[in-house]
Amino acid sequence: MPHWKIAQITPIPKVPSPSSSSEYRPISVLPVLPKLFEKVLYHRLYSCLTEHNLIDKRQYGFRENHSTDLAITTIYDELLRNFDNKLITCSLFLDLPKAFGCCDHEILLDKVYHYGIRGVSHKLLSNFLHNRMQCTKIGAFKSSYKRISCGVPQGSVISPLHFLIYIIDIAKASSFHTTLCADDINIHMSNSCYNVLQTTVNLELYKIDHWLRANKLSLRLILCY
16 A cells, blocks of 8 residues: 555644543644645646636635635624614524544545546546545554545645535535535525524525535534524
């Protein structure tokens, strides 16, 4: 197996004093030379996606000239506009747990193919994803190597773009106004009638649920305002 497909995982704490494994972020320590190749592949793939306007303009994560500040400003402006127009707004914030680790390889490759990345380029991405091995190292302790059956490695140059492709179509899955910052998602809807808004939101949430199930993702938390 090529050495660039064998990664060591270093857990990075998400909180100051972690007390469980869920409070660590697994970062892949990858070789330097493959990262250079990934960077070239990243720029080619990103250029193709942006040239054909495939990445939704409401995606503010992992993109040049985009930030969480812009995402927050966009949502805030829309809420104020709805308020000025005397509309009632239901805004929901969705949290996807371990989103990078839940990306199904075949679904991702199908989407890549659907968006026009085919031939040799598609084979390169397929080869990058399949038959990867990883172990976990904490201090002097190191686990045995296991094969990765799903997910994209955190710490990889191209993995953030893979993830953007994976959730690229969630904004089209429902009639919600959708704003994304990587795996943090805001959906909102407004109406002048509370009962109509409540009914419509519930119906559109079924569509979101269908999309999540089809893409083998789940929700950890929904905050509603």
